[in-house]
Amino acid sequence: MIRLDKIYNIDCLKGLKKLKEKSIDLIITSPPFNLGNTHHTGFKKHKSYDDKMPEYDYQKWQAKVLDECFRVLKNNGSMMYQHKNRISKGIQISPYEWILKTKFIVKQEIVWINRSQNFDKIRFYPFTERVYWLTKDPKTKLINKINKQDVFDYKEWKPVGTKGQHTRAFPEKMVEDFLKVFPKAKLILDPFMGSGTVAKVSKQMNRNYIGFEKEKSFVKLANKRLL
Ligand SMILES: C[S@@+](CC[C@H](N)C(=O)[O-])C[C@H]1O[C@@H](n2cnc3c(N)ncnc32)[C@H](O)[C@@H]1O
Structure with a gap:
């Protein structure tokens, strides 16, 4: 039995399996990008969580997570899936490689200028x-x-309240904007909760949330942000 307003320290597929079908109004999430355990912001190279699997396995896994998200989403629900075009061995990989293999319909693609460039x-x-x-x-x-x-x-x-402890947190303002354009969404899910941005903003905006995060230290960090 899954409780509302809680972040579970659990693998997201295990967590998703515990959710009833068509029970979630809105999913906002950003998965690991399979870029190894470093990434760039400007000239800075950050060490972050371990994040490297064979690309084929990664894409299969992401498609599986998306299909589970599809199952738990209400028929009129939406998912905001944050990802990016990555370069691997000189070739650009678009998230469409696996998104289009799922049951989801792509309503819109949003470009987020986040300046996490490498030069x-x-x-x-x-x-x-x-x-x-x-x-x-x-x-x-x-x-x-x-x-x-x-x-x-x-x-x-x-990132507010993470003190650099999670280098891949997305802006609270972005989550706030999503919640504003879905005013009727009551229950929000983030299967890759990280530092808890979706939970924090959902709480502030009087929505219920459920989160999954496999790293215990990030769950701790997220819970601190929720105090
Ligand atoms: C891009 S970060 C999410 C950041 C988040 N949006 C925030 O604002 O802090 C992806 C997160 O997914 C977690 N993660 C990776 N594999 C996972 C899995 N199988 N199940 C649950 N969480 C996972 C990582 O530990 C990481 O914290």
């Missing part, structure tokens, strides 16, 4: 990531009362 002079500097708005039904709508465009730019954002 390798053999290509144009990567400057953006993506958020894919995925649904079960082509008729699903969001209510854009905040007049937002499909290019997000949170210029001055810094």
Whole structure:
């Protein structure tokens, strides 16, 4: 039995299996990107969590997670899946490689200018990531009362409350914007909760949340942010 407003220290597939089908209104998440245990922000190389599996296995795993998310999502629900185009062995890999193998419909692709670029002079500097708005039904709508465009730019954002302990946290403002355009979404799920950004903003905006995170230290960090 899964309780509301709790972050479980559990593998996301195990956690998802515990959820009833069609029980979640909105999923907001950012999985590991399979980039090894380092990534760049500007000129800085960060060490982060262990994150490297054969690319084929990674894509199969992500498709499986998306299919489980599809199962637990209500028919009029939405998923905001944050990912990016990665370069591996000189070749760009788009998240569409596996998103299009799932049951989800792609409603919209959002470009997020997050400046987590590296300055390798053999290509144009990567400057953006993506958020894919995925649904079960082509008729699903969001209510854009905040007049937002499909290019997000949170210029001055810094992770709040994580003190650099989770280098891949996304902006609280981005989660806030998603909750504003889905005012009726009551139960929010993040299967890769990390430092708890989705939980923190959901709580602030009087929504219920459920989170899964496999690293105990991140669950601890997230719970601290929720105090
Ligand atoms: C990109 S981060 C999420 C960051 C989050 N959005 C935030 O704002 O802090 C991905 C997270 O997924 C976690 N993770 C990786 N594999 C997992 C799995 N199988 N089940 C649950 N969590 C997992 C990692 O430990 C990491 O904290």
